[in-house]
Amino acid sequence: MDSIRIIYKFLLIGFIIIPLELKSQKDRINIDFNPDEEITKESVLSFKLYREKLLKDPYRPAYHFCIPEGLSTSKTPNGMPFDPNAAFFKNGRYHLMYLYKRFGGESYGWTWGHVSSNDLINWRNHPDALIANSKKEGSFSGGAFVDDDGKVILSYWKIKGEKRGVALAKNIDNNMDKWEKFKENPVIKSTEWGITNLKDSSGKNTFVGSADPSNIWKKNGKYYLLTGNLLVLRKFGSKGKGLPANKEENILPKDSISYQGDRLYLFESENLVDWNYLNEFYDSNREWTSKTEDNMCPSFLPLPSKPSGGKSSSKHLLLFISHNRGCQYYVGDYKNNNFYPNNHGRMSWNDNGFFAPEAMIDGNGRQIMWAWVFDYRPKHMVSKSGWSGTYSLPRSLWLGKDGTLRIRPVEELKSLRINEKSFKDLKVNPESKINLDDFSSGLMELEVIIEPNDAHKFGLEIGVSEDGLEKTIIYYDSLKNKIVVDNRDSGLDLGNKIIEEAPLKLKVKENINLRVFIDNSIIEVFANDRQAICRRIYPEKKGNGLNLFSIGGDINVKSLKSWEIMPSNPY
Numbered sequence: 340m341d342s343i344r345i346i347y348k349f350l351l352i353g354f355i356i357i358p359l360e361l362k363s364q365k366d367r368i369n370i371d372f373n374p375d376e377e378i379t380k381e382s383v384l385s386f387k388l389y390r391e392k393l394l395k396d397p398y399r400p401a402y403h404f405c406i407p408e409g410l411s412t413s414k415t416p417n418g419m420p421f422d423p424n425a426a427f428f429k430n431g432r433y434h435l436m437y438l439y440k441r442f443g444g445e446s447y448g449w450t451w452g453h454v455s456s457n458d459l460i461n462w463r464n465h466p467d468a469l470i471a472n473s474k475k476e477g478s479f480s481g482g483a484f485v486d487d488d489g490k491v492i493l494s495y496w497k498i499k500g501e502k503r504g505v506a507l508a509k510n511i512d513n514n515m516d517k518w519e520k521f522k523e524n525p526v527i528k529s530t531e532w533g534i535t536n537l538k539d540s541s542g543k544n545t546f547v548g549s550a551d552p553s554n555i556w557k558k559n560g561k562y563y564l565l566t567g568n569l570l571v572l573r574k575f576g577s578k579g580k581g582l583p584a585n586k587e588e589n590i591l592p593k594d595s596i597s598y599q600g601d602r603l604y605l606f607e608s609e610n611l612v613d614w615n616y617l618n619e620f621y622d623s624n625r626e627w628t629s630k631t632e633d634n635m636c637p638s639f640l641p642l643p644s645k646p647s648g649g650k651s652s653s654k655h656l657l658l659f660i661s662h663n664r665g666c667q668y669y670v671g672d673y674k675n676n677n678f679y680p681n682n683h684g685r686m687s688w689n690d691n692g693f694f695a696p697e698a699m700i701d702g703n704g705r706q707i708m709w710a711w712v713f714d715y716r717p718k719h720m721v722s723k724s725g726w727s728g729t730y731s732l733p734r735s736l737w738l739g740k741d742g743t744l745r746i747r748p749v750e751e752l753k754s755l756r757i758n759e760k761s762f763k764d765l766k767v768n769p770e771s772k773i774n775l776d777d778f779s780s781g782l783m784e785l786e787v788i789i790e791p792n793d794a795h796k797f798g799l800e801i802g803v804s805e806d807g808l809e810k811t812i813i814y815y816d817s818l819k820n821k822i823v824v825d826n827r828d829s830g831l832d833l834g835n836k837i838i839e840e841a842p843l844k845l846k847v848k849e850n851i852n853l854r855v856f857i858d859n860s861i862i863e864v865f866a867n868d869r870q871a872i873c874r875r876i877y878p879e880k881k882g883n884g885l886n887l888f889s890i891g892g893d894i895n896v897k898s899l900k901s902w903e904i905m906p907s908n909p910y
Contacts, residue, residue, distance in 0.1 A: 389725065390910055392725065393725065393726060393910055394910075396724055396726070396859075397781070397859060397878075397881075398716075398724070398859050398860040398877055399724070399726055399859060399860070399908075400729050400858045400859055400860060400861055400908065401781075401782055401858055401859060401904075401906035401907070401908055402460070402752075402755055402782065402858055402904055402905070402906055402907045402908065403712075403729050403730060403731070403732060403858050403861055403908075404435070404454075404462060404709070404729070404730045404908070405726060405728065405729050405730075405908050406420040406437050406439060406452065406726075406727075406728035406729070406730075407452075407464065407910055408420065408439045408441070408452060408728075420437055420438060420439040420452075420727060420728025421437075421438040421439065421480075421695065421711060421728070422437070422438045422480045422636060422694070422695035422697070422711050423435060423436070423437055423438075423695060423696075423697035423709045423710070423711060423730050424436040424437065424438055424451060424480055424481055424482065424483075424495070424697060425451065425468075425481060425482055425483035425493050425494075425495075425554075425697070426482075426483060426697050426698065426699035426707070426709065427483040427484070427485055427491060427699055428485075428699055428700065428701040428702055429485055429489070429491060429515070430513075431457055431702070432455045432456065432457050433455060433456045433457070433459055433699070433701065433707075434453065434454075434455045434483070434491075434515060435453075435454055435455070435456075435462075435697070435709065436451045436452065436453050436468055436469075436483070436493075437451070437452045437453075437454070437728065437730075438450075438451060438452075438478075438479065438480065439452055439728065441467065441470060441471070448471050448477060449471060449477030449478055449479055449498065450467050450469060450470050450471060450477075450478060451467060451468040451469035451470075451478055451493075451495070452464075452467055452468070453465035453466065453467060453468040453515070455515065458751050458754075459707070459733045459749055459751045459752075460751055460752070460754065460755065460907045461907055461909075465514075465515060465516050466516050466517070468493065468508070468518045469493065469495060469508060469518065469520070476497065476498075477497075477498045478495045478496070478497060478498075478506070479495060479496040479497075479498045479550075479551065480495065480496060480551040480567075480635070480636050480695065481493060481494040481495030481496060481505075481551065481552050481553075482494050482552065482553050482554030482555065482564075482638060482697075483554060483699070484554055484555035484556065484557075484562075486557070487557070490509055490510065491509065491510045491515065492507055492508070492509055492555055492611065493507065493508040493509070493518065494506075494507055494552040494553070494554065494555055494564055495507075495508070495552065496529075496533065496550050496551050496552060496567075497524060497525050498531070502524065502525055502528070503525060503528065503529050503530065503531060504524075504525030504526070504527045504528040504529040504535070504549055505525055505526055505527035505529070505549060505552045505564070505566060505606075505614075506520065506521065506524035506525045506526065507520070507521045507524065507526055507611060508520045508521065509521070521611075521612065523612045526608075526611070526612055526613075526614050527549050527552075527566065527606060527614050528549075529549035529550065532550075532569050533548055533549050533550025533551070533566075533567065533568075533569045534546060534547075534548065534549065534569075535547050535548075535549040535566075535616075537616050538616075539616055539617075539618065540615075540616070540617060540618065545616075547566065547568075547604040547616060547619075548566055548567055548568030548569055548602065548603075548604055548634075549566045549604070550566060550567045550568070550569050550635065551566070551567035551635045551636050551637065552564050552565065552566050552567070552637075553565035553566075553567075553603075553637040553638060553639050554638060554639065554640070554699075555611075556639065556640075560609070561607055561608065561609055562607070562608045562609070562611055563605060563606065563607055563608075563676075564605075564606055564614075565603045565604065565605055565606075565620055565637045565639060566603065566604045566606065567603065567633075567634055567635040567636065567637055567659075568600075568601075568602045568603060568604070568633050568634045568635070569633055569635065600623055600628070600630055600632065600633070600634075601623040601624075601625075601627075601628040601632055601633075601634050601661075602619050602620075602621075602623055602634060603619070603620040603621070603634050603637055603657075603659070604616065604618075604619060604620065605617045605618055605619070605620045605676060607676075617676055618676065618677065620677065620678050621657075621669070621671070621677065621678040621679065621680055624680065624683070627680075627683035628661070628664075628667075628683070629663075629664070631661075631663050632661035632663055632664055633661050633662055633663075634659050634660075634661065635659065635660055635661070635662065636658075636659055636660050636694075636695045636696060636697075637657060637658065637659045638656075638657070638658040638659070638696055638697060638698040638708070639655060639656070639657050639658075639673075639678075640655065640656055640698055640699070640700055640706055641654075641655050641656075641700070641706075642654045642655060642656045642670065642706060642736065642737060642738040642744075643704050643705060643706055643737045643738070644737060644738050645737055646705070646735045646737050646745065646747055646750075646868075647703060647705065647735075647750075648700075648701065648703035648704030648705035648706075648737075649703070649704050650704065651704065652737075652738040653672070654670050654671065654672065654681070654738050654742070655670075655671060655672070655673040655678065656668060656669070656670055656698070656706065656736060656744065657669040657670075657671070657678060657680070658696040658697075658698055658708065659696070660691070660694055660695055660696065661691075662691065663691065664685070664687070664691060665685070665686065665687030665688075665690065665691030665692065665693050665694055666685065666686035666687050666691075666693045666694060666695075666696050666710055667683065667684065667685050667686065668683070668684050668685075668686070668696075668744060669681075669682070669683050670682050670684075670738070670742065670743065670744055681742060682742070682743055682744075684743075684744055685841075686710065686871070686873075687839075687873075688839055688840060688841060689835070689837050689838075689839050689840075690835050690837070691713070692712065692713040692715070692834075692835065692873075692874070692875065693710050693711075693712060693713075693731065693873050694710060694711045694712075694713060695710060695711045696708050696709070696710045697709050697710070698736065705735055705737075705749075706735070706736045706737065707733050707734065707735060707736070707749060708733070708734050708736055709730045709731055709733055709734075710730065710731045710873070711728075711729075711730060711731075712729050712730065712731055712861060712873055712875065713834075713875065714727045714728070714729065714875065715833050715834020715835060715875050715877075716833055716834070716877070717833070720833075729861065731863065731873055732748050732749070732752065732856060732863055733748070733749045733751075733752075734746055734747065734748060734749065734871070735747050735748070735749050735750075739868075739869070743869070744869075745868045745869060746865065746868060746869070746870065746871050747854075747865055747868050748854065748856070748863075748865060752784075752856075755784075755904045755905045755907060756784060756902035756903075756904065756905075757902060757903050757904075757905055758902060758903045759900060759901070759902050760778075760900065760901045760902075761898075761899070761900050762775070762896070762898070762899040762900075763897065763898055763899075764895065764896070764897060765887060765895070765896035765899065766893060766894075766895055766896075767797070767887045767888060767889045767893065767894050767895075767896060768889065768893045769794075769889055769890055769891060769892065769893070772800075772886045772887060772888045773886065773887040773888075773896075774884065774885075774886055775884070775885040775886070775887070775899075776883060776884055776885070777883055778801070778883050778884070778885045778901055779857075779883065779901075779903045780801070780802040780857065780878060780881055780882055780883050781857070781858075781859055781881070782857065782858060782859070782903060782904040782905075782906065783801075783855075783856070783857045783901060783902070783903060783904060784854065784855065784856050784857075784901065784902045784904055785799075785801065785853070785854070785855040785856075785857075785885075785899070785900070785901045785902075786852075786853070786854050786855075786898070786899070786900045786901075787799065787852075787853050787855075787896060787898065787899045787900075788850050788851070788852050788853075788896070788897045788898045788899075789815075789850060789851050789853070789894055789895070789896050789897065790850050790894060790895040790896075790897055791815070791817060791845065791850070791851060791894055792892050792893050792894055792895065793891065793892035793893075794817065794889040794890060794891050794892035794893065794894045795816070795817055795818055795890050795891030795892065796814050796815070796816050796817070796818075796889070796890040796891065797814060797815060797817075797888065797889040797890065797894045798812065798813045798814025798815055798823075798853075798887075798888065799812075799813055799814070799853075799855075799885060799886060799887050799888070800812050800813075800884075800885065800886040800888065801813065801855065801857065801885050802829065802830075802857070802876075802878055802881075802882050802883075802884075803882045803883075803884030803885065803886055804880035804881075804882030804884070805880070805882065805884070806880075807884075808828065808880075809828055809829070809830055809878065809879065809880045809882050810828050810829070810882065810884075810886075811824070811825070811826050811828070811829045811862060811876055812824070812825040812828075813825075813853065813855060813864055814888075815843070815845075815851050815866075816840070817845070819840070820842060820843060820844040820845070821840040821841060821842055821843060822840070822841050822843045822851075822864065822866045822870050822872065823838060823839065823840050823841075824838070824839045824862065824864055824872045824874050825838045825839075826839075826862070826874050826875075826876050829862075829876035829877065829878060830876055830877040830878035830879045830880070831877040831878075831879050833875075833877045834875055834877070835875075839872050839874060841866075841870045841871070841872050842870070843866055843867065843869060843870045845867075849867070850897065851866060851867060852866070852867050852868075853865070853866055856904070857876075858904070859878075860875055860876060860877050860878075861873065861874075861875060861876070862874050862875075862876050885901075887899075
């Protein structure tokens, strides 16, 4: 049997086992189910071996969602999965799309995979939702919207091909297994780099960004969506070098810098097909962002007032990324087709390793988000491992009483806890560390409450090796008012070895409450429901030690609990 037929058989059971570079349209594989098509013993064995390899990989996350088609090879270096997309809740299930390159190659094949869950932990595979129809087409980032009649509408950026721009699709079955693209696509035309030349509400000719549409929302019988802004990259580029010239962008006026930077664009429709540009969604504030930052992957939703959801607050949350600075957000007021940010925050600070946020409102009114966590392994290591593409733990977002964003992992994750360990009232002084042994360094959750007293720096070292050379340090800096994760000694010399600092000012006599999650190559730290840091680590020595330390004064560790975490990824 030739290689195409073999790969076809693997697709029948949901996985591509052998990396493949598809070179043309005729190389496409027909994946319609044929009951007469034999699945060979060799196919089944290959699948079994592949699955066992993934399960034994010490760096593959076990309870973070990890994309099954996470294959990137030397021939398909851009094949790694990318952004989470189109999260929505319907009929008691959480749905999540993900972006990956189904057909390999450099210029086409971007596809939306699809999974769903009833508990945010265990995920069921669906058939791919959006598949490229030609070698010059691809479906890039976007959102989802559940209409009043229960119909689910996907919004995405149709890249490549002659008809580029914002496009829509809708479900055509109740299981959300079948989707139909709008025949009118694109409903908003754009150039290759997401630029649209049109007239605004006053009739003035203008240029707007038209990439990475947001989720759609409905108000007073009309539909609205936001389009992302890549224009700033025309000048600064993803690394400050600018982008190559493009004939389509020669239409930009000389003062096009006025169209660049931290901006989003609001469109309105009465029928989902005909969209009118209204206005820039908000005024950019350079106290919060730099001139090199674009605005992409927007998600715009009302904020609940409690982590459990319930009635929405008066505020909305705008999640987005810049390609140069990673995940960010605004909290503010939405009225009269304009957004008025009250405050700004970041979810990554030193690099953009926490990327492409995607959020949704569930049946209880909770706002839940995911983000793409960059894999810093080199391409050859990714290729050999056969996986890539991991998302953060689902986070519950709500509005604090002080008007700022609150963040915590969803409650469902507690169901994975086993083998609890508990300590109370541990006094730590600057002269010596407290050493605790036999803590799982692979799959673990840790919760610690610390009374700071007068200490300048205090926290914990986790994953400490027997020789003490390998560890990840988590601490609070009371002089800088920052929570810090130091992964410079976390293991293999892969990726960004940095000190990541996130602002967190404790109130007078406020304790610090840390929740720490380790999932093989990922660490996530949540502090006082007000801040969170996510980093990649690649432990080599698999140390099980835990040290408590303080600098500049004593601390009282009022409570320390740890749990091993049960795996939930089945492949």
